[in-house]
Amino acid sequence: xxxxxxxxxxxxxxxxxxxxxxxxxxxxxxxxxxxxxxxxxxxxxxxxxxxxxxxxxxxxxxxxxxxxxxxxxxxxxxxxxxxxxxxxxxxxxxxxxxxxxxxxxxxxxxxxxxxxxxxxxxxxxxxxxxxxxxxxxxxxxxxxxxxxxxxxxxxxxxxxxxxxxxxxxxxxxxxxxxxxxxxxxxxxxxxxxxxxxxxxxxxxxxxxxxxxxxxxxxxxxxxxxxxxxxxxxxxxxxxxxxxxxxxxxxxxxxxxxxxxxxxxxxxxxxxxxxxxxxxxxxxxxxxxxxxxxxxxxxxxxxxx
Amino acid sequence: xxxxxxxxxxxxxxxxxxxxxxxxxxxxxxxxxxxxxxxxxxxxxxxxxxxxxxxxxxxxxxxxxxxxxxxxxxxxxxxxxxxxxxxxxxxxxxxxxxxxxxxxxxxxxxxxxxxxxxxxxxxxxxxxxxxxxxxxxxxxxxxxxxxxxxxxxxxxxxxxxxxxxxxxxxxxxxxxxxxxxxxxxxxxxxxxxxxxxxxxxxxxxxxxxxxxxxxxxxxxxxxxxxxxxxxxxxxxxxxxxxxxxxxxxxxxxxxxxxxxxxxxxxxxxxxxxxxxxxxxxxxxxxxxxxxxxxxxx
Numbered sequence: 001x002x003x004x005x006x007x008x009x010x011x012x013x014x015x016x017x018x019x020x021x022x023x024x025x026x027x028x029x030x031x032x033x034x035x036x037x038x039x040x041x042x043x044x045x046x047x048x049x050x051x052x053x054x055x056x057x058x059x060x061x062x063x064x065x066x067x068x069x070x071x072x073x074x075x076x077x078x079x080x081x082x083x084x085x086x087x088x089x090x091x092x093x094x095x096x097x098x099x100x101x102x103x104x105x106x107x108x109x110x111x112x113x114x115x116x117x118x119x120x121x122x123x124x125x126x127x128x129x130x131x132x133x134x135x136x137x138x139x140x141x142x143x144x145x146x147x148x149x150x151x152x153x154x155x156x157x158x159x160x161x162x163x164x165x166x167x168x169x170x171x172x173x174x175x176x177x178x179x180x181x182x183x184x185x186x187x188x189x190x191x192x193x194x195x196x197x198x199x200x201x202x203x204x205x206x207x208x209x210x211x212x213x214x215x216x217x218x219x220x221x222x223x224x225x226x227x228x229x230x231x232x233x234x235x236x237x238x239x240x241x242x243x244x245x246x247x248x249x250x251x252x253x254x255x256x257x258x259x260x261x262x263x264x265x266x267x268x269x270x271x272x273x274x275x276x277x278x279x280x281x282x283x284x285x286x287x288x289x290x291x292x293x294x295x296x297x298x299x300x301x302x303x304x
Numbered sequence: 305x306x307x308x309x310x311x312x313x314x315x316x317x318x319x320x321x322x323x324x325x326x327x328x329x330x331x332x333x334x335x336x337x338x339x340x341x342x343x344x345x346x347x348x349x350x351x352x353x354x355x356x357x358x359x360x361x362x363x364x365x366x367x368x369x370x371x372x373x374x375x376x377x378x379x380x381x382x383x384x385x386x387x388x389x390x391x392x393x394x395x396x397x398x399x400x401x402x403x404x405x406x407x408x409x410x411x412x413x414x415x416x417x418x419x420x421x422x423x424x425x426x427x428x429x430x431x432x433x434x435x436x437x438x439x440x441x442x443x444x445x446x447x448x449x450x451x452x453x454x455x456x457x458x459x460x461x462x463x464x465x466x467x468x469x470x471x472x473x474x475x476x477x478x479x480x481x482x483x484x485x486x487x488x489x490x491x492x493x494x495x496x497x498x499x500x501x502x503x504x505x506x507x508x509x510x511x512x513x514x515x516x517x518x519x520x521x522x523x524x525x526x527x528x529x530x531x532x533x534x535x536x537x538x539x540x541x542x543x544x545x546x547x548x549x550x551x552x553x554x555x556x557x558x559x560x561x562x563x564x565x566x567x568x569x570x571x572x573x574x575x576x577x578x579x580x581x582x583x584x585x586x587x588x589x590x591x592x593x594x595x596x597x598x599x600x601x
Contacts, residue, residue: 066587231579249585253596302419
């Protein structure tokens with residue numbers, strides 16, 4: 001069934017949108033990633049203008065991340081202290097990202113940068129995670145703590161302002177979570193995604209947080225940043241279609257329910273391996289769209 | 305728990321602060337937007353008062369876009385009146401209202417907008433949007449029909465002169481500098497034409513004007529479900545020996561209705577309300593989702 005979007009002024013297939021929402025909800029429950037890296041390119045592929053895809057996705061992310069945060073908090077799996085520390089970094093990162101975005105726009109390198117960043121990030125994060133999770137599946141290492149490499153613990157140990165994070169049971173410098181939050185914030189404004197797929201592995205491998213706390217904490221962090229960016233999208237450029245957002249939310253409601261059931265069976269290294277494979281396949285898709293000559297060299301875009 | 309409450313109340317504070325700031329911005333921008341937008345350009349109305357040789361109307365006058373909008377058919381119908389001095393024989397062999405000699409052109413022009421064409425080209429092995437050109441006042445729908453008597457007369461030059469057909473659209477670059485490089489301009493102009501035809505914006509497929517006798521004519525235009533809302537102008541031109549005898553235009557409206565219209569209205573007029581509604585929906589759906597997952601466990 002086709003449905004007309006009132007603000008984007010276009011027709012989309014209802015089933016496709018709900019399915020897309022469902023996969024986003026499923027991913028967020030299972031891995032603690034926002035799913036923006038999947039939904040935004042896909043919406044653009046469906047013909048939704050890029051600005052509407054990014055803006056609407058931000059509103060949809062509020063509901064997904066709120067549900068996931070509440071769900072994880074109920075199980076006691078959110079480290080609010082760590083999350084707040086990361087937020088300090090990510091709010092600043094968002095602002096810096098906007099500056100960088102403007103600068104690249106001015107020099108005309110914005111499209112190249114975004115595309116290369118996507119491929120590099122998805123490829124390297126996906127590749128590292130796949131490598132690590134395959135290794136730990138093979139060696140049957142149970143503790144996620146061990147995933148933190150000696151190199152990173154050495155680097156983070158040398159920093160000042162050491163604070164104890166009781167929930168994670170970690171004593172470390174405030175600088176480390178703030179820096180990771182900063183990177184996440186940069187991605188929010190430059191790439192228009194929540195940044196969960198970079199934050200989650202960074203929290204595991206660089207901060208050495210326990211695996212069960214990672215999803216909830218990253219979701220809590222995304223909830224705050226995405227709310228701000230959603231408001232900015234609505235108020236500054238009117239690029240949010242609430243009907244589209246509502247349909248995506250409806251889908252993600254379904255997907256989250258499935259995700260909650262599956263979470264019990266998919267754990268630790270296996271979960272990380274499947275996320276890694278997903279990241280690598282999206283990376284492959286982007287690579288293909290970038291390096292293989294398109295049939296149509298021109299694209300039409302109506303500025304309303 | 306106490307930590308959690310503290311952080312939550314901190315963020316509530318941030319929300320309220322941001323909302324307040326946004327309210328201020330909103331009020332400022334609303335007052336800036338209060339100036340009315342320029343009315344829709346209705347094009348030449350040349351023959352309207354001078355000659356009343358054509359009478360026509362469009363049906364339906366209002367097209368409603370509902371959530372399950374699947375496109376619409378617009379019928380243009382009318383008659384060609386005998387001109388003064390022709391006497392009572394309205395169907396002489398050379399009079400313009402003879403169905404075999406009536407030279408009639410009907411065009412439908414949708415609301416117009418700025419349109420950007422982007423070209424992807426190979427940069428260091430990557431296919432990236434490299435060059436672009438913006439065109440101004442491009443109709444987001446354009447179609448036309450010619451009567452069979454006009455078709456043999458209507459060469460490209462004639463159509464362009466009378467602003468009929470795709471070549472008569474007069475595509476103009478938004479930035480005057482872009483028009484200077486003729487080769488580059490034509491490259492983008494041709495791409496615009498091709499993509500617009502492919503995407504259904506300019507769906508010209510050889511429409512016919514049929515004559516029902518007594519100078520009564522009719523033409524059907526099929527509008528796809530991708531048309532934007534706005535005012536659509538229908539122009540009927542009557543020619544004799546390649547010169548314009550009479551021309552009249554009518555307008556029909558394409559509007560979103562009911563629920564959709566309310567959403568669209570809110571998004572553009574009541575931005576603050578729209579943002580609040582979006583936030584409320586998102587929070588409610590999130591809470592619902594969390595509530596459901598509690599019951600599943």
